[in-house]
Amino acid sequence: MTRKVVTLIALVAVAGLFLVLLRLGTPNELGTVSRHYVERGIAENRAANLVTSVVVNYRGLDTLGEVTVLFLSVTGAAFVLRRRERKPVDARASRASEIVQTGARLLVAPIMLFGVYIFVHGHLTPGGGFQGGAVVASGVLLLLLADRERELPHGLMAWLESLSGFAFIVAGLAGLWVAGSFLANRGVLPLGEWNRLLSAGIIPVIYTLIGLKVGSELAALLDVMMRGEAVAAGHGAARSGGGRRGGRTRGGKNRKKGGRR
Amino acid sequence: MNLVPLFVAVPLAAAFIIPLLGIWWKKSGEVLAPVCTAILAIMAIVQTGAPASVHHMGGWAPPVGIAMVSDGLSTLLLIAINIVAFVSIIFSLKYMRVYTGLTKYYALFMLMVAGMNGVVLSGDLFNIYVFLEIASIASYALVAFGVDAEELEAGFKYLILGSVASVMLLFAIGTVYAVTGSLNMADVAREISVRFGTTMNPALLLAGAMFLMGFGLKAALVPFHAWLPDAHPSAPAPISAMLSGVVIKSLGIYAICRVFFHVFGVASGAGGSIIFANAMIAFAVLSIVLGGLLAIGQWDYKRLLAYSSIGQVGYIMLGIGVGARVLATGGQLSVAALAILGGLFHLINHAAFKSLLFLSSGAVQHATGTRDMKQLGGLRESMPITSWTINLGTLSIAGVPPFSGFWSKLIIIIATIKAGHYAIAAVAMAFAFVTLAYYVKVQREVVFGSVTKLVEKAREVPALMYVPLIILAIVCVGFGLLYPVFGARILEPARDALMNGTEYIQLVLG
Numbered sequence: 001m002t003r004k005v006v007t008l009i010a011l012v013a014v015a016g017l018f019l020v021l022l023r024l025g026t027p028n029e030l031g032t033v034s035r036h037y038v039e040r041g042i043a044e045n046r047a048a049n050l051v052t053s054v055v056v057n058y059r060g061l062d063t064l065g066e067v068t069v070l071f072l073s074v075t076g077a078a079f080v081l082r083r084r085e086r087k088p089v090d091a092r093a094s095r096a097s098e099i100v101q102t103g104a105r106l107l108v109a110p111i112m113l114f115g116v117y118i119f120v121h122g123h124l125t126p127g128g129g130f131q132g133g134a135v136v137a138s139g140v141l142l143l144l145l146a147d148r149e150r151e152l153p154h155g156l157m158a159w160l161e162s163l164s165g166f167a168f169i170v171a172g173l174a175g176l177w178v179a180g181s182f183l184a185n186r187g188v189l190p191l192g193e194w195n196r197l198l199s200a201g202i203i204p205v206i207y208t209l210i211g212l213k214v215g216s217e218l219a220a221l222l223d224v225m226m227r228g229e230a231v232a233a234g235h236g237a238a239r240s241g242g243g244r245r246g247g248r249t250r251g252g253k254n255r256k257k258g259g260r261r
Numbered sequence: 262m263n264l265v266p267l268f269v270a271v272p273l274a275a276a277f278i279i280p281l282l283g284i285w286w287k288k289s290g291e292v293l294a295p296v297c298t299a300i301l302a303i304m305a306i307v308q309t310g311a312p313a314s315v316h317h318m319g320g321w322a323p324p325v326g327i328a329m330v331s332d333g334l335s336t337l338l339l340i341a342i343n344i345v346a347f348v349s350i351i352f353s354l355k356y357m358r359v360y361t362g363l364t365k366y367y368a369l370f371m372l373m374v375a376g377m378n379g380v381v382l383s384g385d386l387f388n389i390y391v392f393l394e395i396a397s398i399a400s401y402a403l404v405a406f407g408v409d410a411e412e413l414e415a416g417f418k419y420l421i422l423g424s425v426a427s428v429m430l431l432f433a434i435g436t437v438y439a440v441t442g443s444l445n446m447a448d449v450a451r452e453i454s455v456r457f458g459t460t461m462n463p464a465l466l467l468a469g470a471m472f473l474m475g476f477g478l479k480a481a482l483v484p485f486h487a488w489l490p491d492a493h494p495s496a497p498a499p500i501s502a503m504l505s506g507v508v509i510k511s512l513g514i515y516a517i518c519r520v521f522f523h524v525f526g527v528a529s530g531a532g533g534s535i536i537f538a539n540a541m542i543a544f545a546v547l548s549i550v551l552g553g554l555l556a557i558g559q560w561d562y563k564r565l566l567a568y569s570s571i572g573q574v575g576y577i578m579l580g581i582g583v584g585a586r587v588l589a590t591g592g593q594l595s596v597a598a599l600a601i602l603g604g605l606f607h608l609i610n611h612a613a614f615k616s617l618l619f620l621s622s623g624a625v626q627h628a629t630g631t632r633d634m635k636q637l638g639g640l641r642e643s644m645p646i647t648s649w650t651i652n653l654g655t656l657s658i659a660g661v662p663p664f665s666g667f668w669s670k671l672i673i674i675i676a677t678i679k680a681g682h683y684a685i686a687a688v689a690m691a692f693a694f695v696t697l698a699y700y701v702k703v704q705r706e707v708v709f710g711s712v713t714k715l716v717e718k719a720r721e722v723p724a725l726m727y728v729p730l731i732i733l734a735i736v737c738v739g740f741g742l743l744y745p746v747f748g749a750r751i752l753e754p755a756r757d758a759l760m761n762g763t764e765y766i767q768l769v770l771g
Contacts, residue, residue, distance in 0.1 A: 017467060020463060020464075020467075021436070021464055021467070030442075031441075031442025031443060032324065032442065032443070033324050033325060033442060033443050033444075033445075033448075034442070036325045037325070057319055057321075058319065058321055058325060058326050058327075059326070059327055059387075059388075060318065060319050060327075061269075061318045061319075061327045061329075061383075061388055061391075062327065062387060062388055062391050064273070065379065065388070065391035065392055065394075065395055066391060068273060068276075068372065068375070068395050069391070069394050069395055069398060071276075071277070071372075072369070072372055072395060072398045072399055072402070073398060075280075075365060075368065075369065075402065076369075076398060076401065076402035079362070079365065079402055079405070079406075079408070155284070158280070158281060158284060159281065161281075162277050162278060162280055162281035163277075163281065165273075165277035166274055166277040166278050166281075169270050169273055169274045169277070170274075172266070172270060173270060175319065175320075176266060176270075179320055180263075180320070181263075181266075181316065181317050181318060181319055181320040182266035182270065182316070182318055182319070182329075183318055183319045184319050184320045185319060185320075186320065
């Protein structure tokens with residue numbers, strides 16, 4: 001009862017705050033920063049998709065951070081879920097019918113191709129690395145749904161995940177080296193002509209890296225969650241999981257050593 | 262070429278490459294992480310005395326792009342973060358051997374360092390949020406690293422409360438953006454001072470409250486402290502040292518300082534600044550009182566240290582809060598300068614002695630297998646080096662002259678009296694004695710006293726574990742005796758940077 005009353009009071013308070021904020025209103029015209037993006041974005045970055053220009057270049061450091069957050073969540077999830085016991089898998093129940101399996105196999109290639117298309121054209125058309133990566137991962141999800149025992153190429157995923165993140169930073173450092181500022185666009189690669197596939201300098205390179213990274217990470221996350229144990233990509237070395245060697249007797253080993261002395 | 266972005270790029274690159282190399286080379290983390298943190302620590306020390314600088318990310322001048330700002334305040338935090346990180350990594354090399362999944366451990370550790378370096382260097386509100394998330398999520402995973410029930414519970418609690426804080430911060434940043442149309446802190450500050458002056462905008466007041474709650478939770482100020490007494494003891498000792506030593510300060514205290522002094526213009530008496538300053542002082546006093554009282558009754562060594570962290574963070578916040586209040590009410594500049602100096606001095610002192618104490622608790626646990634103080638005692642014979650460092654650490658934090666904790670608490674209390682808050686000064690002084698009381702208990706139960714069964718068989722930890730303890734102990738003693746050497750070099754620039762909001766705006770926007 002008290003809990004309900006408290007919840008109600010909290011809800012009313014939040015609603016009140018919201019109304020106050022609504023009455024204050026937000027300006028309708030663009031601020032100085034947004035106006036800069038709209039008016040000069042294409043001239044400065046030659047990317048037809050302005051959003052990409054902002055995400056990858058003007059605020060590229062945020063994107064590097066967000067990619068890292070995803071990397072972290074996958075590592076963290078793989079970490080916590082590795083404790084769960086592996087359920088005995090009933091081969092018949094876990095496998096979908098022949099039709100679904102064949103259909104999935106046929107669909108995976110076009111889905112992945114579409115995902116790649118989205119992130120490769122991130123600087124031209126709506127979408128980009130995150131969206132394309134999610135589409136690629138949805139292809140993997142389809143494969144896993146059709147056949148739960150399917151082994152994903154963990155080695156390849158680990159490579160993609162780590163190397164694309166590393167290459168993002170190398171691209172940033174190239175900017176620091178060539179143009180004197182981290183993640184600089186101009187001077188590293190030619191900007192090219194507006195609205196061409198090879199344009200916008202370093203932006204499509206970075207978005208492709210992000211697409212590969214997001215795709216492999218989300219796929220790894222799906223894999224971990226479907227299996228309920230740590231076979232996460234990128235952590236092949238630690239596949240047996242973390243935790244303590246020899247259970248809780250941390251001091252035990254040392255005490256034995258002390259005894260020998 | 263400005264090397265400030267490397268503080269973020271180097272640990273991030275290490276974090277991405279360690280798991281990959283770990284597939285073939287099991288020791289990738291144990292080799293790369295110490296090398297990287299050593300480079301970062303040297304870079305941080307070189308950074309002292311360098312003039313304040315701004316690095317435009319991608320070459321875009323703020324407010325269009327993201328700027329990394331390195332001034333006195335961020336340099337102070339960089340030194341604390343990277344030196345404690347280096348020392349903790351060295352300690353980890355032997356200590357963490359009993360765990361598996363070490364490549365993940367070192368990768369997560371480097372991500373945590375990258376996140377904190379990013380927070381203290383970023384000049385952009387949303388960018389601070391992104392790096393804060395990196396550091397926080399890495400620390401959630403690291404708290405649960407042991408994956409036993411207790412650790413998982415602590416990690417989960419920390420995750421939930423930390424996420425609540427993150428939502429509040431995101432909401433606050435969104436509100437500020439809606440009002441000012443910019444995310445660059447200097448630009449937002451200019452916009453606020455030009456448009457609102459000393460009047461109070463309700464939306465900004467709400468945003469300020471959200472910032473204070475969100476960062477207050479990251480700093481574990483009472484009443485937002487519930488996660489800390491579980492999270493800090495459950496983590497492996499080097500992680501406890503990082504969490505108590507630098508994470509709560511860079512994600513919590515530093516962020517509060519930066520946002521309220523440089524964005525909301527508390528120092529120049531902007532609208533609502535007295536409310537904010539009062540709230541800071543109130544949270545500080547609550548933390549000092551509750552942290553101190555709860556620490557006395559603890560018998561778990563690391564849990565006692567964790568409660569003590571709450572109390573000590575209260576002292577830091579008290580210094581900053583009193584300084585903010587004096588500035589907001591137009592009081593004497595010298596009093597405010599003294600209070601802020603005391604707060605920042607206690608911040609860096611606490612980084613040194615609390616990480617020392619947590620690492621030594623790890624050494625004790627490593628050697629005896631327990632952290633229950635009832636089962637400990639008489640370590641001075643079997644573990645002389647660890648005992649000495651524990652003694653130095655406890656004397657410093659308890660505020661025994663001439664050790665470092667004494668001076669910083671003395672400065673804070675004198676400044677509080679000069680500002681006219683006699684009752685608060687009395688509370689702060691009384692709880693300095695409470696701190697002394699529970700650290701005397703630590704000494705009596707762990708270092709001195711009769712030798713227990715567990716301690717009999719213990720022996721001194723290997724050199725890779727006691728050398729970090731000795732380094733930190735020397736730092737603690739140095740902070741107590743050598744103020745003339747480091748004060749003008751790292752503390753006074755930090756204080757001046759914090760107090761001059763207009764200078765910050767000019768530095769960033771030119």
